[in-house]
Amino acid sequence: MLEIPFKSATGRWILFSTILATSMVFIDGSALNVVLPSLQKDLKATGADVFWVLNAYLLVLAAMMLPGGSLGDRFGRKKIFGIGIVLFSVGSLLCGISPSIIFLIVSRSIQGLGGALMVPGSLSLITSLIREQERGKAIGTWSAVTTIVSIGGPILGGVLGDHGLWRYIFFINIPIGVVSLIALWLKVPETSNEEDQSKVDFPGAFLLVAGLAAITYSFLKFPISGFNDWKVNGILIFGMLNLILFLFVEKRRKNPMIDLTLFLNTNFTGLNLLTFFLYGALGGGFLFLSLNYVQVQGYTQTESGLTFLPFTFVLGLFSRYIGTLSDRLGTKPFLIAGPFTTGLGFLWMSFIKQTHGASDYWTSFFPGMILVSIGMLLTVVPLTTAVMNSISQNQAGISSGVNNAVSRMAGIFANAAFGALALFLFTHAVIAGLEQSRLDESQKKHITAETVNLGNAKVPTDVYDANQRTQIRQLYHRSFLESYQCILVICALMCFVASLTAFLTVQKKRVQSLV
Incomplete structure (x- = not known):
């Protein structure tokens, strides 16, 4: 088996191609949240449609990531990774030219299939090729750069969204995909698990x-x-x-997508439970933060994207050091402290009500965002390293696949559950607020019908009185904030549960081989 030094020319090409390719996945995942208001308006989508734009991608990504990791282990990690790049690029092109919301949702599914081959493939290439002593540093670099790209995505998305160019979030993937595919094909060696001759599940x-x-x-x-x-x-x-x-x-099955016996080990199970709670909270919290910024607080989409800059600086500057430190001290202390700090950040932001817009950011949302950034800094690299080392090296693809699938499934359930909860709370808050109004039943019905659009709800045209229109707009905002606050409290509790899970289940010392 190859043992390539991290700082060698080949080692750098491995990092370059895997990071560049997977950056497409992370750009789309983070930038899309910011431009959802523009997308919803241009394609005339409902609030439920918006959640499907996110979930169609996550569904395919989560379900196919596990066989995607197995395909790489068996047929060649480089080959399957390259196919994933092609699929993701094609899906991105189709997303960019989408004439309708249904077409976009289907195209996002194609992106999800490509991403399912890329994300586990990138980490399994690193784990199977980079020598063991430097693997934590390599994974730390991967995590740091992809995180910078991920959090830089909202800034890019905000600028494009404000200029009516949200489709270019997808078009930008095409040149990235071409360059990463060329680098992969010419400079990265092939690797596979030759003993695995089973069929894909x-x-x-x-x-x-x-x-x-x-x-x-x-x-x-x-x-x-x-x-x-x-x-x-x-x-x-x-x-x-x-x-x-x-x-x-x-x-x-003789060749299961998930070897359920892996979960008999408390360390592996604990890491994936931690992932589920933490990334469910992160996905749901950031989605509703983005919607709150633009649709209620009055931020432009560019300003909304800029609010995530603390992530770029904190994780970008220090992730490699955390990776090196966790190699020395073990991952458990980081996996306890990180989610707990992230939870404190979400709890802080849950108390924020109506502000005066972006000018109040520094005294309202910024302290909470810093706490979330520090919490994720302490968690991302140690968690990735712990997962990749939790089972034997020849199953690197399935190890990465399971954990990434868990994080994506957490996003699916968070979007679905929080979306349903937000719609429910928002609708009932609006109905309760209308009880004392002097509007007729027809107007109330039209006002309530707009709640399917959440924060994008518009005052119906049959309300002509200017004062009443202002009151209804304020009612929409108050009702959305009630939903938002409830969801962020739940996100904080999920982070605290993730921290407790690490305390109870994750081993202090690194596991060499569990399978």
Whole structure:
């Protein structure tokens, strides 16, 4: 097996190609949150549609990431990684030219398939090629740069969104994909697990996609249809049965997508539980922060993107040092302190109500954002390193695939659950606020119908009185803030649970091989 020095020419090319390619995934993931208001307006999408733009990508990414890691282990990590780059680039082109919200959602699914081959492939290439003594530093570099790109994405997205150019968030991936594919093909050696001759578990992937999609659909539909709708309840039950059947199939297959015996080890299980709670909180919290900035607080999309700059500086400047330090001290202290600090940041921001716009950022949201940045700095690299070292090296792809799939599934459930909760709370707050108004029933009905658009709700045209229009607009804002505050408190609690999970389950010393 190859043992390539981190600072060698080949080692640098490995980092360059993997970081550049996966940066596309992280750019789209973070930049899209900021431009959702522009996208929603241009494509005439509802609030539920917006969540599907996010979740269609995450569903395919989460379900196919596991077989994606297995494909790389068996057929060649470089080859599968390259196919992922091509698929993601094609999906990006289709997203950029989308004429409708449905076309965009389908195109995002193609992006998700490409990302499912790229993300586990990048880390498994690093783990299988870079020599063991420098692996933590290499993963730290990967984490630092991809995090900078990820948090730099909202700034790019904000500028493009304010100028009506949100489609270029997708177009920019095409030259990035071409350059990374050339570097990969010419400079990076192939690596695979030659002992693995099993078939890829596509039935398991299908069951996982079907189950997650059905549950996500039902969660987003409940606030609109109500909890007594038999069709939506039937879809929810169908989704749950698919996930149960998925576990049954995985247990009986000779070549499962997930080797369930891995979860008998408390260290591996603890790391993935921590990932689920932390990244669910991060995804949900940042999504509603972005919506709050633009739709309620009055930030421009550029200003909204700039609010995430603390991440760029904190993680970009110090992630490599945290990687080196965690190699020496062990990952457990970082995995306890990091999520806890992140939770404090979300808790701080949950108390913020209506401000006077971006001019109040430094005394309102900034302290909480700094806490979240420090918390994630302490967590990202140690978590990635701990996961990649938690099982044997010849299963690097599946190790990375499971953990990345868990983080994406956390995002799916966070978007679905928080989206449903936000729609529910927002609608009921608006209805309660209308009880004492002098508007007629027809006007109230039209005002309530706008709640499907969340913070993008517009005062209906049949309300002509200027004072009433102002009151309704304020009601929308108050109702959204109530939903936002509840969600950020839940995000904080999820981070605290992640910290407790690390304390109870993660081993102090590095595990050489669990499988």
